[in-house]
Amino acid sequence: MSRFSAPQKTLLVAMPLIVLLLIYLFPALTHSLGRSCGVAIALAIYWGAVCFGFGLTIIGPRNLKRLYTRPKTANTLNLALAILPVVLVFFAAFLPITATLTPRILLLATLFAIINGSAEELFWRGAFIRHFPQDARYAVAYPLVLFTTWHIALALIKGAQYQGGTLALIGGAAIMGLLWGVLAWRTKSIYLSTLSHIGVNMMAFPAVLLANG
DSSP: OTTSOHHHHHHHHHHHHHHHHHHHHHHHHHHHHOHHHHHHHHHHIIIIIIIIIIHHHHHOGGGHHHHTOOOSSOOHHHHHHHHHHHHHHIIIIIGGGGGGOOHHHHHHHHHHHHHHHHHHIIIIIIHHHHHOTTOHIIIIIHHHHHHHHHTHHHHTSTTOOOTTHHHHHHHHHHHHHHHHHHHHHHHTSSHHHHHHHHHHHHHHHHHHHHHTO
């Protein structure tokens, strides 16, 4: 790995270890502390220490402005990559449950969507776009595999239910991760991918909250 810089080596080595830790942490905490408390603590660690903490450290605060730069021109393909996932999840996950939604569910889903979408795009797309701006293998493909794999941690939570089951959870993560990775790669920014991720989560999270009490 001599051809890689120190931050690149850190990303390539640390990310698989972080994924393995998450796959252990989520089911372990929910088993020992109960699902609600365990998930809350596990997510706090994931969002706070991993995504924002490690993400900001490896990216560098001075590089955030560049990562969140809004594309200067409205490219049709980029807009499609950002909007299409939100529309698809709206019809697949949100529309079927509209009659059962409550203001509390919508508020919680929106809050979680903003936190999760911002945190994950910073960590899974921003860090790799920052350090591998010219190499799609490491900026898109490598984090896509790890992003998809980390969702196994959510599937292993005892008693957790997901619309469409585990296959939909893992497969959806793979599809969305690919779209957001390509979008971030094309724009060299996580501005649109973050907005799209938040939008998708806002459409998907109400069903997750309803299914899991």
